[in-house]
Amino acid sequence: MSPKQPLDRNGLKLMRRRYRKEKRFQVYCLTALILACLFLVLFLGDIIAKGHSAFKQAQIKVEVTYTERSKEIPLTAVEREYTSILSRGWFRTLPQRLNTHPELLGTSETHWIVAKGDVDQYLKGKPNSLKPEEKELVDQLKAENRTRFIFNTYFFLNGDSRMPEIAGIKAAAIGTIYVLFLTMIFSFPIGVLTAIYLEEYAPDNWLTRIIEVNINNLAAIPSILYGLLGLAIFINTFGIPRSSALVGGLTLGLMSLPVIIISARAAIRAVPDSIREAAFGVGSSRWQVVLHHVLPLSLPGILTGSIIALAQAMGETAPLLIVGMMAFIPDAPDGFTDAATVMPAQIYTWSSAALRPYAERTAAAILVLLAVLITMNATAVLLRKKYERRW
Amino acid sequence: MDSGNALIYLLGGLIPLACMAFFLGRRKALVQEAQGHKLHSQPGFYGWFAFTWMVIPPLGLSVVLASLHIAGLINVPPQVLVAACLTLAALSLVASLHMIQPGLRARSRVEQVIRWMLFTASAISIMTTVGIVLSIIFEAIKFFNMVSLWEFITGTTWSPDAAFLSGAGRTGEEAAKPEFGSLPIFAGTFMITFIAMLVAIPVGLFSAIYMSEYASKTVREMAKPMLEILAGIPTVVYGFFAAITVSPLVVRAAESIGLEAAYTNALTPGLVMGIMIIPFISSLSDDIINSIPQSMREGSYALGTTKSETIKRVLLPAALPGIVSAFLLGVSRALGETMIVVMAAGLRPNLTWNPLEGMTTVTVRIVDALTGDTAFDSAETLSAFGLGLALLLVTLMLNIVSTIVIRRFKQQYEL
Numbered sequence: 001m002s003p004k005q006p007l008d009r010n011g012l013k014l015m016r017r018r019y020r021k022e023k024r025f026q027v028y029c030l031t032a033l034i035l036a037c038l039f040l041v042l043f044l045g046d047i048i049a050k051g052h053s054a055f056k057q058a059q060i061k062v063e064v065t066y067t068e069r070s071k072e073i074p075l076t077a078v079e080r081e082y083t084s085i086l087s088r089g090w091f092r093t094l095p096q097r098l099n100t101h102p103e104l105l106g107t108s109e110t111h112w113i114v115a116k117g118d119v120d121q122y123l124k125g126k127p128n129s130l131k132p133e134e135k136e137l138v139d140q141l142k143a144e145n146r147t148r149f150i151f152n153t154y155f156f157l158n159g160d161s162r163m164p165e166i167a168g169i170k171a172a173a174i175g176t177i178y179v180l181f182l183t184m185i186f187s188f189p190i191g192v193l194t195a196i197y198l199e200e201y202a203p204d205n206w207l208t209r210i211i212e213v214n215i216n217n218l219a220a221i222p223s224i225l226y227g228l229l230g231l232a233i234f235i236n237t238f239g240i241p242r243s244s245a246l247v248g249g250l251t252l253g254l255m256s257l258p259v260i261i262i263s264a265r266a267a268i269r270a271v272p273d274s275i276r277e278a279a280f281g282v283g284s285s286r287w288q289v290v291l292h293h294v295l296p297l298s299l300p301g302i303l304t305g306s307i308i309a310l311a312q313a314m315g316e317t318a319p320l321l322i323v324g325m326m327a328f329i330p331d332a333p334d335g336f337t338d339a340a341t342v343m344p345a346q347i348y349t350w351s352s353a354a355l356r357p358y359a360e361r362t363a364a365a366i367l368v369l370l371a372v373l374i375t376m377n378a379t380a381v382l383l384r385k386k387y388e389r390r391w
Numbered sequence: 392m393d394s395g396n397a398l399i400y401l402l403g404g405l406i407p408l409a410c411m412a413f414f415l416g417r418r419k420a421l422v423q424e425a426q427g428h429k430l431h432s433q434p435g436f437y438g439w440f441a442f443t444w445m446v447i448p449p450l451g452l453s454v455v456l457a458s459l460h461i462a463g464l465i466n467v468p469p470q471v472l473v474a475a476c477l478t479l480a481a482l483s484l485v486a487s488l489h490m491i492q493p494g495l496r497a498r499s500r501v502e503q504v505i506r507w508m509l510f511t512a513s514a515i516s517i518m519t520t521v522g523i524v525l526s527i528i529f530e531a532i533k534f535f536n537m538v539s540l541w542e543f544i545t546g547t548t549w550s551p552d553a554a555f556l557s558g559a560g561r562t563g564e565e566a567a568k569p570e571f572g573s574l575p576i577f578a579g580t581f582m583i584t585f586i587a588m589l590v591a592i593p594v595g596l597f598s599a600i601y602m603s604e605y606a607s608k609t610v611r612e613m614a615k616p617m618l619e620i621l622a623g624i625p626t627v628v629y630g631f632f633a634a635i636t637v638s639p640l641v642v643r644a645a646e647s648i649g650l651e652a653a654y655t656n657a658l659t660p661g662l663v664m665g666i667m668i669i670p671f672i673s674s675l676s677d678d679i680i681n682s683i684p685q686s687m688r689e690g691s692y693a694l695g696t697t698k699s700e701t702i703k704r705v706l707l708p709a710a711l712p713g714i715v716s717a718f719l720l721g722v723s724r725a726l727g728e729t730m731i732v733v734m735a736a737g738l739r740p741n742l743t744w745n746p747l748e749g750m751t752t753v754t755v756r757i758v759d760a761l762t763g764d765t766a767f768d769s770a771e772t773l774s775a776f777g778l779g780l781a782l783l784l785v786t787l788m789l790n791i792v793s794t795i796v797i798r799r800f801k802q803q804y805e806l
Contacts, residue, residue, distance in 0.1 A: 018697055019697065021697070022699045025698075025703075026605055026698070026699065029597045029598065029600050029605060030601055030605070031597070032593065032594045032596075033597070033602065033614055035594050035598075036595075036614075036669050037618075040617055040620060043624075043632055043666075050635070190515055190516065191516070193509050197509035197510060201509055202513075211513060213791075215516060217790050218519060218520050220724075220786065221787070222723075222729070223729070224727060224757060224758070225527065225727070225782065226523070228523075228526065228530075228757070228761075228775065231761065232527070257519060258516070258519075285502050315623075315624070315625025315627070316625070317625065318729035318730055318733075318754070321733075322757070322758065322761050322762070324762075344627040347631065348630070348734070351627075351630070351734060369625065369628070370624065373625070377623050381616075
């Protein structure tokens with residue numbers, strides 16, 4: 001047998017088959033990855049397609065006559081045929097406006113007034129529930145150039161409303177800030193202190209090990225169960241008002257606690273022991289070592305983890321539904337015990353609203369929320385990239 | 392003066408006093424140092440010593456008084472509480488300043504306090520678990536006093552509304568007895584979870600294999616953030632996507648092949664939940680596959696295998712326990728997922744094998760029972776805690792099993 005025997009026909013065939021299999025397997029894997037990325041693209045594309053039009057809003061130019069009568073029955077300020085296509089929200093503000101500007105009484109002016117939600121949808125070419133004669137009227141106004149689209153300021157400056165055309169996210173955004181503030185105040189110090197204790201102080205005994213297992217499990221408990229905890233303990237036992245920012249903040253605080261602890265421990269553990277030993281060597285006490293050396297060095301990691309935990313808490317809805325933060329709340333809260341709502345809860349209530357124009361606003365609110373969340377996560381990643389030290 | 396105001400007055404009194412204590416303590420130490428005494432610790436520690444020794448007694452007193460007050464053992468008007476605490480604060484300030492002498496081991500004392508503070512913080516973290524478990528168990532016990540456990544596990548009808556009617560005094564012949572058979576609810580939960588895993592496991596696992604074994608560095612750096620964004624999308628957003636976009640698509644697709652589908656079918660939340668879990672499975676599997684030592688791959692290549700043969704015959708069998716635990720973690724996440732099913736799945740418990748029919752899940756029933764207007768002690772409200780307990784037990788078990796398996800797996804390949 002010669003040492004260099006060429007492959008026989010069968011061997012070659014087998015070889016080709018094996019390479020084909022290899023190619024096929026690689027294609028399967030790539031397809032899976034492409035599929036995952038495709039989902040993201042489709043999903044974002046769908047939300048943008050649904051939501052972008054909510055950032056502009058239809059207005060209609062009409063003649064407004066201010067009389068004593070229009071102060072009592074604001075709808076009489078415009079010609080009768082227009083009342084059904086204009087937003088009632090605008091008329092509601094009329095009496096107040098006449099009280100502050102009495103000189104307007106008896107005059108008339110042409111005014112751009114926010115159109116009703118369905119008219120807005122019709123002008124954007126979306127499904128709506130306008131009657132045929134209303135459609136005709138809107139078409140006629142459009143032909144006369146008496147309709148226009150402007151940037152939707154109501155969406156950012158108003159709270160929730162029963163009238164979709166003037167409903168906005170302001171109350172929910174402020175509620176989110178209140179809740180997240182409380183979440184951080186509560187979970188950041190306790191989380192970091194726990195991480196310091198577990199990494200720097202705790203003796204390695206059964207108690208510490210139980211604590212560790214506990215914290216790892218806490219991070220994987222479904223979020224809705226934190227809602228049950230909030231309901232049973234904070235609301236029923238401690239008597240914190242239902243749907244207040246306080247109860248929401250505490251519930252989310254408990255939920256993000258394990259996430260913060262786990263990431264802070266990882267960051268503290270990454271600081272090499274040589275630093276601690278050097279500090280001990282010059283006579284530092286344990287707390288001095290922690291405060292002067294370990295904490296400053298691990299702070300970027302701790303902050304990154306906390307921002308990610310905060311972003312997670314910001315998108316969380318289920319536990320807040322349980323503690324009652326899904327009620328109709330048109331005004332921003334004035335204090336921590338006032339009824340409040342948050343962005344995800346607002347998205348939830350809008351998405352289940354029956355009126356069609358809300359769907360567009362839901363998608364727009366989602367876009368705002370996603371923009372904030374992606375910014376937060378990107379900040380966390382940049383922070384990590386910039387300050388990460390490999391020892 | 393209510394309790395909130397009392398707290399403000401208490402802190403308003405304590406914080407300036409505590410700052411004063413710090414500066415007075417440090418000043419006394421500095422004066423003594425200037426007089427030529429040798430201090431045991433840095434002057435700042437004497438300040439912190441005075442600070443902590445002044446703050447702790449009144450805070451302790453206020454906690455004791457407040458808890459006795461809440462327990463109803465004694466009646467303490469808030470004014471008395473604030474006055475007592477602030478007096479005690481002033482006394483302890485004087486006492487602690489008196490204790491500051493050059494030989495006082497201020498640093499060790501302060502260290503001890505800090506140690507206790509850190510321990511308290513960890514105790515609070517632990518109390519959370521205990522709190523969750525206890526609060527759910529207590530309410531669940533109340534529920535199982537009303538409804539037998541056997542009926543809960545084996546019953547096939549879930550109609551809590553009848554409980555509401557009988558609670559409202561409408562117990563007539565026509566009012567049916569409330570029934571709490573959870574079987575259809577769990578069937579729906581597992582059906583949706585199963586569909587989700589059908590989507591998430593292949594896509595997640597294969598993309599993890601591609602990322603760790605085939606992808607070039609640039610592809611990995613592009614794909615990783617995309618998966619991370621997918622993982623960071625709030626579930627309520629997925630829910631909206633499922634209800635508004637996917638559900639009509641599924642109904643239309645079913646119609647086109649001659650099937651009838653409900654808008655609240657189980658397939659829609661299953662599919663979307665699967666998409667949600669993809670990044671979770673892929674990052675866990677990626678982690679597991681990467682922890683397999685390179686020598687195993689090289690040994691396999693040395694025998695002349697192709698890449699896919701190495702993956703299928705060497706890497707996957709070696710990684711199997713870890714990957715299975717990753718799947719279990721994915722299952723536990725799917726079981727507890729709430730918003731997608733609340734928005735896209737049905738409300739009506741339905742025991743069926745057909746994923747095109749409406750089904751409900753444990754989390755949907757929990758949300759439904761707790762967002763209504765029923766009284767807190769009604770059987771319907773408490774049923775949420777019974778379901779919550781079941782959910783807690785199942786997810787805890789899945790988590791514990793999979794964390795133990797993953798840890799063993801990683802230890803196996805560590806040197």
